[in-house]
Amino acid sequence: MLPVLFTLTIPPSLGIVVWLALSAASGAWQVRSGRAAGEKELWKTFGTWTAGTAAVLYLAVRVLGGQNILHLERSLAIPVHTYGILVAAGFLVAMTLAARAAERSGLNRDKVLDLSFGILVAAMIGSRILFIIVNWDEYAHDLAGIFQFWKGGLVFYGGFIGAVLFSIWYMRRHDMQFLPYADAMGPTVAIGQALGRIGCFSAGCCWGDACDTHYLFAARFPPDSLAYQSQAAAQAIPPGAPSTIAIHPTQLYEALGCALIFLFLTYWRSRKRFHGELLALYLMLYAQRADQHRDFRCGRSHLRHTEPQGLCGVDSRRGVR
Numbered sequence: 001m002l003p004v005l006f007t008l009t010i011p012p013s014l015g016i017v018v019w020l021a022l023s024a025a026s027g028a029w030q031v032r033s034g035r036a037a038g039e040k041e042l043w044k045t046f047g048t049w050t051a052g053t054a055a056v057l058y059l060a061v062r063v064l065g066g067q068n069i070l071h072l073e074r075s076l077a078i079p080v081h082t083y084g085i086l087v088a089a090g091f092l093v094a095m096t097l098a099a100r101a102a103e104r105s106g107l108n109r110d111k112v113l114d115l116s117f118g119i120l121v122a123a124m125i126g127s128r129i130l131f132i133i134v135n136w137d138e139y140a141h142d143l144a145g146i147f148q149f150w151k152g153g154l155v156f157y158g159g160f161i162g163a164v165l166f167s168i169w170y171m172r173r174h175d176m177q178f179l180p181y182a183d184a185m186g187p188t189v190a191i192g193q194a195l196g197r198i199g200c201f202s203a204g205c206c207w208g209d210a211c212d213t214h215y216l217f218a219a220r221f222p223p224d225s226l227a228y229q230s231q232a233a234a235q236a237i238p239p240g241a242p243s244t245i246a247i248h249p250t251q252l253y254e255a256l257g258c259a260l261i262f263l264f265l266t267y268w269r270s271r272k273r274f275h276g277e278l279l280a281l282y283l284m285l286y287a288q289r290a291d292q293h294r295d296f297r298c299g300r301s302h303l304r305h306t307e308p309q310g311l312c313g314v315d316s317r318r319g320v321r
Helices: 012-036 042-065 082-104 109-134 143-147 156-173 178-203 226-233 250-271 277-296 310-314
Strands: 004-010 076-081
Touching: 004 012, 004 082, 012 042, 012 109, 076 082, 082 109, 082 178, 109 156, 109 178, 156 178, 178 250, 178 277, 250 277
Parallel strands: none
Antiparallel strands: 004 076
């Protein structure tokens, strides 16, 4: 696993420049979206989003970095987590493929791109909220950790609920038919999930149950992973252990399953018989895949009375969702 891919370092002399550039880029992106949607008074859109982004960045640096972005006292080191990169890559790949599929189906490509961006935000918020609710005991005394989503900790079903609610609202507002657009975008969600699960593996979250040490695909995670911290808290490993006990790499199992779902739905796209068919197939296949992987997930009751696997009975909240 590789939790941190690389680290970006912003010297004090470039703090304001980077802050202004990112804020203006956010405003410019929204102006582009507003122009495609035929909105007027784009200067207000630019000003609102630029100011909003500037405020968010300022607070982020203040809270997480302990510095003032307007006057950096020392270089600002920003670790780029592999998890975040792969989740972002999954979104970009899914968004691009969805836009192409919509265009081939005679749908509005620009609206799909705008909708995709909103879905990203809604899905991230929804998945994080549900994860925090499920694991509230772990965050009750670490409120800052609630916002550290780049370290892992997202629940698919929370993201799905958030994405669906936002999609319904957006499509009604822009007079878009739900099922045709859902068919264009649904299959691409699977490939985005596949990349996201690889990110989970790199972060050491969403791990599986204990397995035989001689199992060919057995995974062992280092001390800076969530899996290690959970096993240490459950006293499943001795203090100072170099890695976790052998566990199933369920993240990779799920990545493979989601990739296969994407390939099948892409093949079936030209054969669909009614609107909503691809969405229905995706939901059924994903539910079946989740059921098949449940046997490898941490928290299975029949393992709670065995020695190494006892960690599942103590702390199953971080298992695959």
